[in-house]
Amino acid sequence: MEAFKVLRPGLLTTVQDAGRVGYQKFGVPVAGALDQTALRVGNLLVGNAEGEAALEVTALGPRLLVLADVAVALTGAGMEATVDDLPLPPWQTVVLRRGNILDLGRCRWGVRAYLAVAGGLEVPVLLRSKSTCLVAAFGGYGGRALRAGDRLSVGAPAKPLEELEGRAVLPPDSPDPDREVLRVVLGPQDDRFTPEGIRTFLGETYRVTVHADRMGYRLDGPAIRHVGGADIISDYIPAGGVQVPGDGKPIVLLADRQTTGGYAKIATVIRPDLDRVAQLRPGDAVRFRQVTAAEAQGIWRAREAAFRRLAAEIGPPERRRSYRLVVEGSARTVEVEDRGLALAVSVGGRTVTVAVAPAGTRGLEVPSPLPGLVTAVHVEVGQEVRTGERLVSLQAMKMEHEVVADRDGRVAAVAVRPGQEVRTGACLIAWEASAGGSAAD
Amino acid sequence: MVELGDRIDVRLNNRVRALTLAIEQAALPGVLEVVPTYRSLAIAYDPLEVEAERLTARIAETLRHLREIRLPPPKVVRIPTVYGGAYGPDLPFVARHNGLTEEEVIRIHSRTRYHVYMIGFAAGFAYLGGLSRRIATPRLESPRLRVPVGSVGIGGIQTGVYPAETPGGWRIIGRTYVKLFDPLREPPTPMDPGDKVQFIPISEAEYLGAVSQQPSAPGGTPELAAGR
Numbered sequence: 138m139e140a141f142k143v144l145r146p147g148l149l150t151t152v153q154d155a156g157r158v159g160y161q162k163f164g165v166p167v168a169g170a171l172d173q174t175a176l177r178v179g180n181l182l183v184g185n186a187e188g189e190a191a192l193e194v195t196a197l198g199p200r201l202l203v204l205a206d207v208a209v210a211l212t213g214a215g216m217e218a219t220v221d222d223l224p225l226p227p228w229q230t231v232v233l234r235r236g237n238i239l240d241l242g243r244c245r246w247g248v249r250a251y252l253a254v255a256g257g258l259e260v261p262v263l264l265r266s267k268s269t270c271l272v273a274a275f276g277g278y279g280g281r282a283l284r285a286g287d288r289l290s291v292g293a294p295a296k297p298l299e300e301l302e303g304r305a306v307l308p309p310d311s312p313d314p315d316r317e318v319l320r321v322v323l324g325p326q327d328d329r330f331t332p333e334g335i336r337t338f339l340g341e342t343y344r345v346t347v348h349a350d351r352m353g354y355r356l357d358g359p360a361i362r363h364v365g366g367a368d369i370i371s372d373y374i375p376a377g378g379v380q381v382p383g384d385g386k387p388i389v390l391l392a393d394r395q396t397t398g399g400y401a402k403i404a405t406v407i408r409p410d411l412d413r414v415a416q417l418r419p420g421d422a423v424r425f426r427q428v429t430a431a432e433a434q435g436i437w438r439a440r441e442a443a444f445r446r447l448a449a450e451i452g453p454p455e456r457r458r459s460y461r462l463v464v465e466g467s468a469r470t471v472e473v474e475d476r477g478l479a480l481a482v483s484v485g486g487r488t489v490t491v492a493v494a495p496a497g498t499r500g501l502e503v504p505s506p507l508p509g510l511v512t513a514v515h516v517e518v519g520q521e522v523r524t525g526e527r528l529v530s531l532q533a534m535k536m537e538h539e540v541v542a543d544r545d546g547r548v549a550a551v552a553v554r555p556g557q558e559v560r561t562g563a564c565l566i567a568w569e570a571s572a573g574g575s576a577a578d
Numbered sequence: 579m580v581e582l583g584d585r586i587d588v589r590l591n592n593r594v595r596a597l598t599l600a601i602e603q604a605a606l607p608g609v610l611e612v613v614p615t616y617r618s619l620a621i622a623y624d625p626l627e628v629e630a631e632r633l634t635a636r637i638a639e640t641l642r643h644l645r646e647i648r649l650p651p652p653k654v655v656r657i658p659t660v661y662g663g664a665y666g667p668d669l670p671f672v673a674r675h676n677g678l679t680e681e682e683v684i685r686i687h688s689r690t691r692y693h694v695y696m697i698g699f700a701a702g703f704a705y706l707g708g709l710s711r712r713i714a715t716p717r718l719e720s721p722r723l724r725v726p727v728g729s730v731g732i733g734g735i736q737t738g739v740y741p742a743e744t745p746g747g748w749r750i751i752g753r754t755y756v757k758l759f760d761p762l763r764e765p766p767t768p769m770d771p772g773d774k775v776q777f778i779p780i781s782e783a784e785y786l787g788a789v790s791q792q793p794s795a796p797g798g799t800p801e802l803a804a805g806r
Contacts, residue, residue: 158610158611158622159610159611160611160766161611161613161620161622162598162611162612162613162614162696162697162771163697163701163702163759163765163766163767164697164698164699164700164701164702164703164741164759164767165701165759165761165766166701263761263762264761264764264766270701270761272700272701273700273701273742273759273761274742275761276761325579325581370584370585370586370616370617371615371616371696371698371699371705372579372615372616372617372618372620373579373613373615373618373620373698375620375622395698395699395700396613396698396699397613397615397696397698397699398699430630431630434625434629434630437625437626438625438626441626
């Protein structure tokens with residue numbers, strides 16, 4: 138079924154799934170989503186198999202015309218995504234209707250976001266995967282990034298759209314406070330480096346250069362010393378392999394890497410931490426921390442166990458709430474149902490649907506990312522706040538969640554108090570418009 | 579990663595090949611794929627299915643019995659190649675550089691049965707061993723931006739075929755119509771590590787005839803993606 142028409146393709150939007158396993162011995166890169174966690178969670182939200190094909194969006198997202206009713210979930214980097222100009226809540230399943238315009242907008246933090254669609258993207262399976270292999274120009278959508286005019290098809294959803302709608306997970310800390318630290322297992326050519334070189338690698342801070350893409354991230358920083366030269370007889374490069382060529386600057390190799398290479402590899406970044414690399418931008422700092430192979434396996438197992446728990450927990454959230462409304466002595470029951478982009482308000486048998494974000498303050502509101510209970514408010518009206526500082530604490534799904542500032546600004550209004558229940562999208566605080574700007578967009 | 583040595587050498591490479599075969603045949607649970615290279619073998623596995631220690635023990639045991647592995651005889655993959663002219667713009671340079679005529683270069687290049695050490699660097703790119711020193715030629719000082727797919731070249735002491743149109747610094751001496759990588763085919767490349775490659779000189783007429791009979795570009799076209 139045709140689901141989307143591409144109006145504007147974005148910077149680099151490709152079809153990616155869990156990757157192409159089994160063909161590296163033919164020189165075929167694994168490809169696949171760079172942030173595998175974001176891909177898997179998105180797919181779980183829309184009821185797909187975890188490794189199903191989704192759109193990987195890079196920095197500037199596409200603008201899509203919705204051609205048929207679909208359920209989608211946006212995960213990964215923080216995008217300024219909208220549906221018909223209303224904010225699209227991330228990390229939850231939203232039903233889009235035929236005729237909607239979905240615009241993934243720009244990245245506020247991170248680099249790569251994922252649009253999972255219930256039923257998965259329908260592209261040919263080549264060498265057992267739907268991933269786009271950009272370097273060999275095959276797979277995914279015609280072996281290339283999306284262009285304006287392209288039409289995307291999706292498969293049949295696993296569940297009816299109404300059942301998928303509203304499923305949500307706690308969004309990760311945005312951006313990930315641990316993202317600077319990459320855990321590594323030393324080797325296989327760590328013996329080609331001096332002890333001083335290894336200390337440098339593990340002790341210093343490196344920065345992502347502009348040469349950072351799906352094949353690998355080149356880093357800049359203190360040079361790492363080799364024993365003898367940097368050249369080895371070409372051998373296999375694992376995902377996360379850190380090559381150090383003659384200039385001593387490390388390169389972290391990623392999904393689209395060449396399968397073999399001739400530079401010594403000092404270490405391998407552990408798989409779960411490759412998701413962090415996927416969200417690093419040029420200029421970001423990086424530090425390497427050593428773990429043993431056994432510890433790396435333990436981290437992997439723990440992460441997979443967390444996924445199993447998540448898969449079991451994702452289900453229809455508490456979306457319906459009843460209120461007693463007393464008007465001039467007469468009491469009515471009002472039912473409010475959260476539908477992601479809108480609320481359905483029912484009184485006396487009549488239902489009215491209202492959109493979530495009031496116009497006029499769009500962009501100046503900090504919306505609640507999920508339904509929950511406000512446990513603490515950390516700011517007050519007039520307070521100057523910096524990016525990353527806490528605004529409001531919420532309790533949701535038995536966990537504490539901190540809503541933090543995504544910008545430097547001054548608080549114009551605080552709309553909630555501790556003990557208050559909020560729904561997704563409810564305004565928590567509002568910023569003052571900056572001088573020279575206006576409240577309406 | 580199993581490292582069997584530290585040199586480029588056919589016997590060592592055959593040990594890698596034997597180990598690859600043994601592991602693939604053993605179908606050990608949890609092994610996702612194996613990647614043989616010049617002198618080592620990488621084994622990708624799922625840590626949820628098999629513990630590293632157990633897998634390492636199984637591999638060590640397999641290594642002890644490596645001599646008993648019967649390697650299938652290598653197949654000889656023939657690569658019909660049209661040498662020189664528009665298809666081999668660097669053939670005159672290779673000849674001059676080595677003090678040979680173009681015909682001698684073609685004869686020396688096509689006489690050798692090259693050993694496939696591994697497939698890597700790019701999909702379908704075979705690292706071939708055995709190029710005669712008499713026609714070894716340094717790479718271009720400045721690589722071409724686009725080398726036509728199927729180009730046969732010499733770069734230093736290496737020879738090989740470009741499986742896709744990419745930039746390249748090798749001296750191009752000919753072109754083949756054989757698809758070195760086809761994602762619609764299983765397996766996607768015509769040769770395996772351990773096979774032998776022989777370049778067979780053909781005429782331009784034969785080359786053009788073969789090309790005209792080939793289906794068009796490999797899969798993954800937007801028309802297929804639209805799910806008609």
